[in-house]
Each structure stands twice: as C-alpha cells, then as structure tokens.
Amino acid sequence: MAAKSLRTAYGEALVALGKDNKNIVALEADLGKSTMSNLFQVAYPERYFEMSIAEANMASTAAGLALTGKIPFINSFAVFSTGRCYDQLRQTISIAGLNVKICGSSAGLSDYGDGSTHQSVEDMSLMRGIPGMTVLVPVDAVETTKMVAAMVNNSGPMYIRINRNDLPILTPTDTPFEIGKLYTMKEGKDVVVFANGVMVSRALAAAEELAAQGVFVKVVNVSTIKPLDRQAVIACAKGMKAVVTAEEHSVIGGLGSAIAEALRLEKGAPIEFVGIEDVFGTSALNYDELLVHYGLTAQAITTKIKGLLK
Amino acid sequence: MVAAEVIRSIEEKALRMRELIVTDLIGEGKVGHLGGSCSSADIVATLYFHKMKHDPKNPKNPDRDRFLLSKGHAALVQYAALALAGYFPQSELKKVKSLGAMLQGHPDMTKTPGIEANTGSLGQGLSIANGMALGLRIDKSARRVYVIVGDGEQAEGQIWEAAMAAANFKIDNITAIVDCNRLQATGAIKDRFDLNPIRPKWEAFGWNAIEVDGHDVGALIGAFEATEQVKGKPSVILANTVKGKCISFAENNAAFHNGMLTAEQCKTALCDLETIRKGRA
Numbered sequence: 001m002a003a004k005s006l007r008t009a010y011g012e013a014l015v016a017l018g019k020d021n022k023n024i025v026a027l028e029a030d031l032g033k034s035t036m037s038n039l040f041q042v043a044y045p046e047r048y049f050e051m052s053i054a055e056a057n058m059a060s061t062a063a064g065l066a067l068t069g070k071i072p073f074i075n076s077f078a079v080f081s082t083g084r085c086y087d088q089l090r091q092t093i094s095i096a097g098l099n100v101k102i103c104g105s106s107a108g109l110s111d112y113g114d115g116s117t118h119q120s121v122e123d124m125s126l127m128r129g130i131p132g133m134t135v136l137v138p139v140d141a142v143e144t145t146k147m148v149a150a151m152v153n154n155s156g157p158m159y160i161r162i163n164r165n166d167l168p169i170l171t172p173t174d175t176p177f178e179i180g181k182l183y184t185m186k187e188g189k190d191v192v193v194f195a196n197g198v199m200v201s202r203a204l205a206a207a208e209e210l211a212a213q214g215v216f217v218k219v220v221n222v223s224t225i226k227p228l229d230r231q232a233v234i235a236c237a238k239g240m241k242a243v244v245t246a247e248e249h250s251v252i253g254g255l256g257s258a259i260a261e262a263l264r265l266e267k268g269a270p271i272e273f274v275g276i277e278d279v280f281g282t283s284a285l286n287y288d289e290l291l292v293h294y295g296l297t298a299q300a301i302t303t304k305i306k307g308l309l310k
Numbered sequence: 311m312v313a314a315e316v317i318r319s320i321e322e323k324a325l326r327m328r329e330l331i332v333t334d335l336i337g338e339g340k341v342g343h344l345g346g347s348c349s350s351a352d353i354v355a356t357l358y359f360h361k362m363k364h365d366p367k368n369p370k371n372p373d374r375d376r377f378l379l380s381k382g383h384a385a386l387v388q389y390a391a392l393a394l395a396g397y398f399p400q401s402e403l404k405k406v407k408s409l410g411a412m413l414q415g416h417p418d419m420t421k422t423p424g425i426e427a428n429t430g431s432l433g434q435g436l437s438i439a440n441g442m443a444l445g446l447r448i449d450k451s452a453r454r455v456y457v458i459v460g461d462g463e464q465a466e467g468q469i470w471e472a473a474m475a476a477a478n479f480k481i482d483n484i485t486a487i488v489d490c491n492r493l494q495a496t497g498a499i500k501d502r503f504d505l506n507p508i509r510p511k512w513e514a515f516g517w518n519a520i521e522v523d524g525h526d527v528g529a530l531i532g533a534f535e536a537t538e539q540v541k542g543k544p545s546v547i548l549a550n551t552v553k554g555k556c557i558s559f560a561e562n563n564a565a566f567h568n569g570m571l572t573a574e575q576c577k578t579a580l581c582d583l584e585t586i587r588k589g590r591a
Binding site: 025038046047049051052054057060062063064065066067068069070072087088090091092095096097102196 | 345372376418420426427428429430431433434435438439440441442443444445447448449452468469471474475478479568
C-alpha cells in the first residue's frame with residue numbers, strides 16, 4: 001500500500017479550494033512548515049495570517065474573520081489548537097456556531113519525538129464535548145482532501161485531526177465523502193471493529209489475521225466521530241458477537257466512548273476499547289515503536305476480540 | 311466642533327440608558343452589573359447615537375460599523391442602547407436573564423439583534439475585533455470596529471497578544487476603548503495587577519493612545535475623530551471613568567460590580583439621575 005502525507009494533502013486541498021473560494025483564509029501559529037498551511041501562504045499571502053506563538057488570540061481573531069463572512073482555518077498542533085485555546089473555541093466560536101475550522105495537526109502520538117507536551121491523547125474528547133462541534137479524523141491523504149472540501153462546503157465550527165506521518169492509502173479517490181457517514185472498509189459477520197485514523201489499517205490487519213482463523217471481522221472507518229450516525233452504528237453492531245473500538249487517543253471521551261454511547265440501549269455484543277489507557281504520551285525514536293508501546297497494534301485488536309469471543 | 315445640542319442629546323441618551331438599567335434591566339431586589347455598565351454608558355451612547363454607522367432595521371447590513379463589548383458583563387448598557395436605538399422593543403428589557411429571553415446574562419449574537427459576537431469570557435473581544443477589522447480590510451470596506459475593554463480585563467494575557475497582533479498587521483480600522491474605572495469585581499485594580507501607568511504600555515505595544523474623560527461626550531467625540539486620522543497603526547482611547555457613574559451610592563464602589571439593588575436604592579438612583587438631568591437643563 002502506498003503511503004502519503006495527510007498534512008501535505010491538507011495544505012494542498014486548502015490551496016486548491018482557495019483558488020475559487022476567496023473567502024477561505026488561513027491563520028497559523030508559527031508551525032506552518034509542519035501543518036503545511038505554508039502552502040496556502042505561498043499561494044495567497046493576502047489571505048494568510050501568521051499569528052505567531054499566540055494560539056488563543058489566533059482562535060478569537062478567526063472568530064472575527066468568520067463574522068465578516070470569511071471561512072478561517074486555524075492551524076497548529078492538535079494539542080495546542082484544541083487545548084491552548086479551548087475557551088476561545090467554546091465561548092465565541094461554538095456558542096454562536098461560527099464558521100471557524102480548526103486544524104489539529106501532528107495529532108495523537110504522531111509527533112513521536114516531541115513527547116507528552118506535544119502529543120494529543122485527549123483532543124477528540126475535548127472537541128467532542130463542545131455542543132455543535134463537528135469532529136473529523138481522516139484515515140488517509142485521499143480522505144483528507146475530500147474532508148477539507150466538506151469543511152468548506154458545510155457551515156459551522158469543525159475540527160480536523162491530522163496525523164503527522166505518512167499513512168497507507170485505504171480509500172478510493174472517486175467516491176464522495178460525507179460528514180457523518182460511516183465507511184465500511186471490510187465486511188464481516190462475527191465482529192465489528194470501529195476505528196479511525198491510523199488504527200483503521202491496524203484493524204484491517206487484525207481482520208485479515210482472524211479471517212484465517214475463521215473469525216470474520218467487519219471494519220468500519222468512523223472518520224466523522226461527531227455528529228455520529230447512531231442508527232448506522234447500531235446497524236453495524238447488529239447480530240455481532242463482539243464490538244471493538246480502536247483509536248490513537250485516550251479510551252476516555254474519544255471514539256470508544258462515542259460508540260458505547262451510541263450502543264447504550266442495545267442488548268447486543270460486549271464492547272471493548274483499544275486505545276491509550278488514561279496516560280500521557282512519551283518520546284520515542286519512531287512512530288511504530290510508540291504505537292506498540294501503547295498497545296495500538298493489530299495484535300492488541302486481535303487479543304481484545306478473542307477475549308470477547310471466549 | 312460638535313454642536314452643544316448634539317452633545318446634550320447624547321448625554322440625555324446615556325442618562326436614559328442608566329435609568330433603564332436601574333428600572334428594567336436590574337429592578338428592585340435583583341442583581342445586575344450596575345457599576346461597569348454605568349462607567350461605559352457615555353462611551354456606548356456616543357457610539358450608538360452619534361459615531362457609528364448602523365441600521366437598527368437591518369442589523370446585518372454589511373456596510374455597518376461594528377461594536378463589541380469585550381467586557382461582556384456590562385451587557386446591560388448595550389441592551390439599553392440597542393432598545394433605545396430600536397433594535398428590539400423596550401419591553402424586552404424587563405425579561406433580561408429570564409428563561410427563553412432574547413437578552414442573556416452576557417451578549418449573545420444568536421439571540422439578540424445588534425449583538426455582533428458572543429463575549430463575556432474576558433480577554434477575547436480585542437482579538438475578535440482584530441479579526442473583524444482584517445475581514446473588513448480584505449473586503450476593502452470603509453467601516454470601523456469599536457471595542458470596549460475593561461481595565462481589569464487587561465490582566466488577561468490575550469489582550470496583549472491582540473495588542474501585538476493589531477500593531478503587527480497595522481490594523482488602523484479599529485478603535486479600542488479601555489473603560490478605566492479602576493475597580494474589578496472584588497476591589498481596586500491597583501491592589502491586584504496594577505497596570506498603571508497604562509498609556510505607555512499601549513504605546514510600547516505599537517498603539518496610538520489617547521487619554522480622555524470617559525464621561526465627557528464632547529471629548530469622546532473628539533477622541534474618536536482623532537483615531538480615524540491615524541493610519542498604519544491601531545488606536546486606543548483610554549477613557550477615565552467612574553464605576554457606577556451617576557448613581558451616588560454605587561460610584562467607586564466595587565460592591566455594585568454585580569450587586570443587588572433594594573427598592574430604596576432604586577429610588578435613590580432614579581433621584582440621582584433626575585437631579586443630574588435638571589442640573590443640565
């Protein structure tokens with residue numbers, strides 16, 4: 001599988017969309033070379049605002065731009081664009097439902113070297129808790145491109161969580177992306193795994209391994225974690241012997257919580273979570289090593305599935 | 311020079327706004343942000359009834375000046391001005407803060423015509439104003455953004471982030487007004503984070519700063535006009551005010567930042583305002 005950079009796809013999508021839509025503006029907090037918002041800076045310098053190392057001000061400034069009809073994208077690492085300016089996102093932007101788009105780049109553990117201060121294990125939880133906030137987690141570069149277009153075409157505050165590292169291309173270019181839709185990546189009759197981001201490829205690997213053992217796993221890419229299509233989640237879980245969620249995020253408040261909330265009235269299969277067990281990140285010399293350290297692997301998914309099927 | 315009758319009519323609006331704050335927006339036996347609303351009243355009246363281009367019948371007209379109350383807790387003074395300007399019926403004022411009311415405890419643009427942004431979490435309004443000013447600049451609009459910041463609010467670090475940003479982007483279609491009433495919720499600012507002298511701080515951050523008496527309507531008009539002439543840098547008016555201005559027992563009294571008014575105090579307040587009105591006649 002070819003791997004491609006999601007953040008490059010993000011920056012290129014902004015540039016492509018900004019060509020015709022002059023209302024798109026981008027704000028950056030001194031990380032443009034990482035978030036790739038710098039591509040927009042080169043293309044449209046008059047619509048790019050380098051907001052320096054001041055994320056709170058960046059978020060509120062974006063609110064003001066939205067109030068004059070612009071479509072501002074604010075850019076930083078996920079840990080900062082959600083945590084450092086949480087109050088600004090909540091108060092002015094979300095209570096009024098302003099059309100501000102938040103890019104959380106280098107999300108999850110994907111900024112492996114920088115350690116716990118720069119790794120976001122709770123950003124989905126923070127953003128999911130804000131009424132009216134749309135929360136998007138692209139699985140690959142292709143979906144990222146479509147998602148940015150959907151963010152422009154739909155009004156309201158939206159958060160996109162972008163991995164720093166190249167991820168395998170898992171989705172086709174020619175199918176549309178719709179906010180709120182679940183995407184089945186592999187059919188299966190015994191178990192369903194709801195995954196997003198980097199964990200979708202891990203879930204597919206687990207499904208392959210289990211298929212060889214006669215257990216057929218359905219893998220669903222939950223690239224919109226909010227709004228979550230509850231009926232679709234229920235339909236996916238119907239008749240399954242086990243439900244497992246897999247996310248590069250704390251098991252508190254993210255995808256696992258969202259799926260458990262959606263299934264709370266169902267008398268169906270037991271649910272298990274694969275995620276980070278309520279601890280912060282840490283530095284590592286490569287991404288895979290870190291994912292293994294936190295149990296974010298195909299093996300972990302397989303083990304949890306087998307545990308539920310016992 | 312602005313004609314004396316223009317100034318008198320703005321002063322009368324500000325008095326009327328204070329009366330509405332006492333009778334309709336707070337009322338006997340109830341609690342409300344009296345002090346900071348009264349300190350801002352003359353500034354708000356000057357903007358709505360003289361300075362700003364705005365249309366109460368078409369609040370979203372793109373060709374309008376914008377007004378933001380970064381110190382959103384003083385919403386009462388803006389509600390009084392909006393009602394007097396005709397944005398909504400005066401009968402809405404008495405429903406303030408009640409369930410389902412158009413007028414919330416802090417400004418809410420989704421519920422109240424004429425409110426430009428949801429403010430009240432302190433420190434954010436200047437940044438929002440900057441964003442609006444940049445948006446207007448992109449659109450080549452001649453309109454201006456006015457934002458009132460509390461002097462206590464200057465303790466919020468984001469105010470200074472916004473101050474740096476405005477100077478960096480040479481935002482000259484913004485006028486910030488600092489309502490310098492010298493008191494915050496629990497006491498004197500000088501006993502907490504004392505920012506005095508304030509003016510050199512704004513100047514050091516790259517702003518054109520003008521100091522005026524925030525209750526002198528003529529001086530305020532002059533200051534607003536002066537800020538419009540300054541190009542290539544943002545302007546701030548440091549308005550020296552009195553918290554609770556015109557209400558004898560509330561003047562310079564932190565207890566009335568968000569205090570309760572007894573029936574007796576309401577009566578006294580209206581008496582104070584009427585005395586001022588008669589004195590001007």
